[in-house]
Amino acid sequence: MSDDPAVDVRGLNHWFGTGDARKQAMFDIDLRLPRGSFTVLMGPSGSGKTTLLTLIGCLRSVQEGSARLLNQELHGAGAEELSHLRQRLGFIFQAHNLHESLTAQQNVVMGVQVSGGIPDDVAQQAAAHALGLVGLSDRINYLPANLSGGQKQRVAVARALVGNPALVLADEPTAALDKDSAADVVDLLKRMGAARGTTTLLVTHDNRILDRADRILTLEDGRIVSVSGQC
Numbered sequence: 001m002s003d004d005p006a007v008d009v010r011g012l013n014h015w016f017g018t019g020d021a022r023k024q025a026m027f028d029i030d031l032r033l034p035r036g037s038f039t040v041l042m043g044p045s046g047s048g049k050t051t052l053l054t055l056i057g058c059l060r061s062v063q064e065g066s067a068r069l070l071n072q073e074l075h076g077a078g079a080e081e082l083s084h085l086r087q088r089l090g091f092i093f094q095a096h097n098l099h100e101s102l103t104a105q106q107n108v109v110m111g112v113q114v115s116g117g118i119p120d121d122v123a124q125q126a127a128a129h130a131l132g133l134v135g136l137s138d139r140i141n142y143l144p145a146n147l148s149g150g151q152k153q154r155v156a157v158a159r160a161l162v163g164n165p166a167l168v169l170a171d172e173p174t175a176a177l178d179k180d181s182a183a184d185v186v187d188l189l190k191r192m193g194a195a196r197g198t199t200t201l202l203v204t205h206d207n208r209i210l211d212r213a214d215r216i217l218t219l220e221d222g223r224i225v226s227v228s229g230q231c
């Protein structure tokens with residue numbers, strides 16, 4: 001495995017709006033995420049956590065500065081390169097975003113098929129395996145409506161990890177969960193990340209997660225104001 005960090009951001013600035021409404025949201029961000037690390041990104045509402053996550057996740061264009069993701073520069077990258085890079089990422093959001101009309105298994109299969117060209121039987125096997133890893137082997141044919149909040153979020157974790165992503169970006173994945181389910185989801189992400197060498201960046205307001213992070217970054221008003229933990 002390469003020693004290069006999974007994410008290497010330098011001098012990143014970002015603005016929203018145009019003309020008089022133009023407002024700077026990110027200021028001179030420097031950030032490195034070593035491969036296999038588990039980093040928590042904290043900060044008050046409006047501090048820029050989601051903006052930073054979506055820039056790193058190729059969901060927004062980098063306007064100024066450098067952001068290298070898996071050894072590829074995002075600033076100036078074309079749509080096709082960004083789309084290929086996105087296929088190497090796993091996303092988990094606060095709202096699990098499961099398709100309500102699809103079973104747990106079918107939802108996870110969609111996570112395999114983002115990269116395209118995967119035979120259906122292989123996708124089905126991979127999805128069943130991922131659901132087993134998150135402890136839901138006995139729920140694969142359940143619709144989301146018949147799963148608890150914690151179980152739905154575990155399906156979302158399985159869907160994010162089934163394609164073996166190099167980097168997992170999670171935005172408030174435990175916000176809607178009770179204490180035990182939140183701990184389960186984070187432990188699961190950490191355990192699976194460690195087993196596969198996946199790098200994880202997790203945005204949260206949830207103090208319960210902090211003791212599980214290798215590193216904690218704090219954003220305030222679009223600036224990183226503290227970094228704690230190992231580098």
Ligand SMILES: Nc1ncnc2c1ncn2[C@@H]1O[C@H](COP(=O)(O)OP(=O)(O)OP(=O)(O)O)[C@@H](O)[C@H]1O
Pocket residue numbers: 016017025043044045046047048049050051052
């Ligand atoms: N699409 C947008 N257009 C204009 N301004 C935006 C847009 N998205 C975010 N912003 C502004 O950028 C700043 C950072 O927002 P962001 O959503 O990244 O913060 P956050 O830390 O994720 O907040 P929260 O914890 O509430 O989700 C805020 O001032 C926000 O109003």
